[in-house]
Amino acid sequence: MKRVTGIGGVFFKCKDPKKMTAWYQKHLGLDTNPYGATFEWYETEDRKKKAQTQWTPFSETTEYFEPSSKDFMINYRVENLEALIEELKTEGVTIVDTIETYDYGKFIHILDAEGNKVELWEPVR
Template structure:
């Protein structure tokens, strides 16, 4: 079973997310929106299918990364979230919440061996 298939997003804390988004837009050309920036790409196995990776600044006051004390969180794309979560449970990995389903995919959060929060995402790509 494949586990991680790619990077789904890079999330980080900052003092002023709007200012950061504007700076990256002005100086590095990121096409930002209220959520950050979306980098579209074509899937290797089927180039007719699109995928994307997110770049998202969060307020330094966010609690979204807890219980991790880090100022960042990485979102990894996976193929079969339910099966992967079952395997991770057997391996003793800390699962922080239940799988949530949205129109753009399924999510769950886990902790790595150093307590970094990780977001796993089974995307619904175009």
Template sequence: MIKTILITLTLVTTFCLGFTFKSIITKNNDNKMKKVTGIGGVFFKCKDPKATTEWYQKHLGLDTNPYGATFEWYESPDSTKKAQTQWTPFAENSKYFDKDFMINYRVENLEALVDELKKEGVTIVDKIETFDYGKFVHILDGEGNKVQLWEAVD
């Protein structure tokens, strides 16, 4: 009888310790901030954005819109959650970005990420702007390239 009680207590204790350990590990992983979750867009300068868009539509079959082209895809692990990547040619004299190109990265929880980046000494170029399709902010990478961060509203 005592042997059965001791075995049962040992099994229950082992189960509880395992459950507690798993909860601690899972909790720590849940708190880890995701940074970049994908490419939100590729933007580049060109002499004639309209003609460039038409060229890509005609020769490469891009399904274009007034902003360029939007590529839809599904985020994992939820294969029902649709996401998108934007492709947009800009006028070569555009002041929206300084170099010939700019990459937009999709992120989660933009405000928390900006706070973390500030603590890490990253240059934040402007304030977070909110639109009906998401929140945006620009930062500078280690070489001074302007990078756009986007928290999408999907």
């Protein structure tokens, strides 16, 4: 079974997310949106499966990364989230919450070996 298939997003805390987003837009040319920036790419060489990676600055006071105390969180793209979670449970991985489903995919959070919160995302195909 495939597990991680790519990076779905990079999230980090900062003092002023709007200012940080504007700085990256101005100085590094990121095509920003209200959520940060979305990088589109193709999963296959035949360019039939479009994918994306999200870059998002969060407020330094966000509780979204809890229970981790780190200033970052990585989102990994996965296939078959339900089966993967069952496998991770048998391996003793800490599951933080339950699967949530949105129109753009399914999400769940786990903790890695050092207590960093990790977001797993199964995109809608």
